[in-house]
Amino acid sequence: MIVRERQNEYIMIEQNHHAQVSGQMAANLKDSFFLEDKFKSSVLYAIENHDYAWKMIDKQPFWNDQKQQPYTFTDFPNPPKTVFYKHGIDQVEKHDSYAALLCSKHYTRFLVDDTEETSRSFVQEEQERQQRLIHLLEDYDEPIFNVHSGLLQLFDSLSLYLCLNEPGVAKEDGHPFFKDGVPVPQSLTFFHTNKIHLYWTDEQSVEMDVVPFKSPVDITIQQKSVPKKAIAENGLIKSYEQAEQETVSVQLL
Numbered sequence: 001m002i003v004r005e006r007q008n009e010y011i012m013i014e015q016n017h018h019a020q021v022s023g024q025m026a027a028n029l030k031d032s033f034f035l036e037d038k039f040k041s042s043v044l045y046a047i048e049n050h051d052y053a054w055k056m057i058d059k060q061p062f063w064n065d066q067k068q069q070p071y072t073f074t075d076f077p078n079p080p081k082t083v084f085y086k087h088g089i090d091q092v093e094k095h096d097s098y099a100a101l102l103c104s105k106h107y108t109r110f111l112v113d114d115t116e117e118t119s120r121s122f123v124q125e126e127q128e129r130q131q132r133l134i135h136l137l138e139d140y141d142e143p144i145f146n147v148h149s150g151l152l153q154l155f156d157s158l159s160l161y162l163c164l165n166e167p168g169v170a171k172e173d174g175h176p177f178f179k180d181g182v183p184v185p186q187s188l189t190f191f192h193t194n195k196i197h198l199y200w201t202d203e204q205s206v207e208m209d210v211v212p213f214k215s216p217v218d219i220t221i222q223q224k225s226v227p228k229k230a231i232a233e234n235g236l237i238k239s240y241e242q243a244e245q246e247t248v249s250v251q252l253l
Contacts (some may be wrong), residue, residue, distance in 0.1 A: 001054070001061045002163045003072045009227045010070055012061065012240065013163045015054035017222045021162060022155040023048025024220065025252065028213045033151070033190065035144050039098060043148045046092065046099035047155050050106055053088025063236045070226075070236060078114065082122035089126070093133075101133040105149050106156070143187075150185035154196075157182045161198055162221060162250055168203035184210075207253045221248040 002018055004011040026047040034040045054073075062071040085107045093100035108126045111119040134140050161182055164175040171179075181195035197209045223246050230239040 001058050001070060001072055001076075002160070003070050004164065004166065005069065008229070009225050010231075011223055012070065012226055012243075013221065013223045014058035015051040015073060016049075016058065018159050018163050019051035019156075020048055021219055021221055022050065022152075022159040025158055025213070025217055026151065026155045028215070028217045029151070030212060030214055033212060035147055036141075038139065039144070039148060042096050042098035043102065043151060045096050046102035046106075046148075047152050049088075049092055049095075049099065050103050050152060050156060051088070052091050052103075053084040053086075053107075055088075057084055059241075060237045061240055078111065078116055079118040082111070082118050085122065086125070089129070093129075097133050097136060101130055101137070101145070102149055102152050104130050104133075106152055109153075146187040150187035153185045154182070154188060158196075158198075162206065162219060163223075165200070167248065167250065168200045171199060201253070204249055205251050205253060211253075213252065217252040219250040219252060221250065222246070223248060 001015060002013040023044065026044055031037070031040075034043060062076070063069075064071045064075065067075070089100055089103050089107065092103050104126045108123050108130075112123055114120070114123075157178075161175070161178050164177060178198070181197040184191045184194050184196060186194075191210055191212070193210055199207045201207050224240060224243040225246060226236075226239050226243045230242070234242075
């Protein structure tokens, strides 16, 4: 779950909805950035479904009793997280092996340096999956794959920028993850920069200093506003389920 705290409520965005925002952006990427048309549909599927792991889990969010607030994707415990990760990759693999390889690489990147036993086991099992999938893919090309993996990382970050920040926020008040811009993975050399800087021009528009899209992109974010008072009275799950789904529109320029 992606969570923004306000004075009297939490703004909560399901991880799978955030991934769909990533997909909305990627669908408008200039065709030349995919390098190989034959992989384009697989790359788009991976980007749009990279957080499939959270699709059902976020329907009933978890309460962090230590912090006395909802768990977010940044502090959710790794042991159950790796179970969800594996399930998500399994589901993607049923549809597209190349997309599953991208998602597997994406998840292991988060945990490859974690010394916790469940994290190390997850990374080892996913590395075995990756080798199996590579051997099954006749057209696998590592440099091209690294570009596609970089695109997944980039659109994950761009979507997080939109979801973690309050619409219209001033640059100096933005989320600390992106105070210095959104990192561009090293494999994406055609961007000719290591950071993309974004600025809210108003509550519905974001300007980018590097524009990889064919034209301005209209983004739709699904979120819920969950009152803290309701949580205190009825608990997190009931309060979340009863909150109305809201749609936020943003245009990337």
